[in-house]
Amino acid sequence: xxxxxxxxxQVNVAEGNPLTVKCTYSVSGNPYLFWYVxxxxxxxxxxxxxITGDNLVKGxxxxxxxxxxxxxxxxxxKPSALVSDSALYFCAVPYFGNEKLTFxxxxxxxxxx
Amino acid sequence: DAGITQSPRYKITETGRQVxxxxxxxxxxxxxxxxxxxLGHGLRLIYYxxxxxxxxxxxxxDGYVVSRSKTENFPLTLESATRSQTSVYFCASSDAGFSKNxxxxxxxxxxxxx
Numbered sequence: 084x085x086x087x088x089x090x091x092x093q094v095n096v097a098e099g100n101p102l103t104v105k106c107t108y109s110v111s112g113n114p115y116l117f118w119y120v121x122x123x124x125x126x127x128x129x130x131x132x133x134i135t136g137d138n139l140v141k142g143x144x145x146x147x148x149x150x151x152x153x154x155x156x157x158x159x160x161k162p163s164a165l166v167s168d169s170a171l172y173f174c175a176v177p178y179f180g181n182e183k184l185t186f187x188x189x190x191x192x193x194x195x196x
Numbered sequence: 197d198a199g200i201t202q203s204p205r206y207k208i209t210e211t212g213r214q215v216x217x218x219x220x221x222x223x224x225x226x227x228x229x230x231x232x233x234x235l236g237h238g239l240r241l242i243y244y245x246x247x248x249x250x251x252x253x254x255x256x257x258d259g260y261v262v263s264r265s266k267t268e269n270f271p272l273t274l275e276s277a278t279r280s281q282t283s284v285y286f287c288a289s290s291d292a293g294f295s296k297n298x299x300x301x302x303x304x305x306x307x308x309x310x
Binding site: 115117119124125126127128129132173175177182183184186187188189 | 229236246254297299303
């Protein structure tokens with residue numbers, strides 16, 4: 084079965100420092116991978132996706148994600164964290180080629196001023 | 197640009213009561229989804245729909261019923277609410293084709309079953 088794992092429930096980063104939110108995947112075939120963000124009292128919002136090609140994917144709000152096939156990882160990154168980046172982050176993978184998504188359990192990112 | 201709206205935003209009900217959560221989207225997206233979000237579980241898919249009159253079970257469908265008579269509406273009904281159904285419920289929609297899997301979420305309904 085297609086699945087993703089987020090090994091950290093909570094990540095704390097000082098404002099201005101680089102941030103990384105980790106995701107590993109287990110899929111059959113070529114992976115399609117997604118990151119979503121959830122701000123307080125809101126629904127999830129799409130951030131970025133990897134389908135094929137360049138291993139570094141750029142998304143919204145200055146975020147990027149690095150696809151690493153050998154480590155089966157798709158970590159979310161940002162060079163300089165903002166307090167407004169504090170939110171819950173989910174990685175996701177589609178079920179076998181269809182429109183359903185399986186989400187990770189989420190990582191709460193807190194940026195400390 | 198209304199997008200996708202859920203109602204009510206908050207609901208308190210009692211065990212055994214029937215509750216319907218509403219979801220409406222203005223994009224004419226083909227696909228619609230219902231999720232529940234619980235601490236430690238992330239989002240779990242309850243039901244989804246590929247088009248009007250086409251629905252299918254997700255990961256945790258027991259105790260829930262859906263219908264989709266019109267493309268834009270996808271109500272979720274708890275036929276006899278239980279305390280374990282206390283959760284935050286999200287509706288989402290997505291288009292077909294290249295942008296599939298980019299799901300757009302409503303703001304959620306926080307349901308408490310007493």
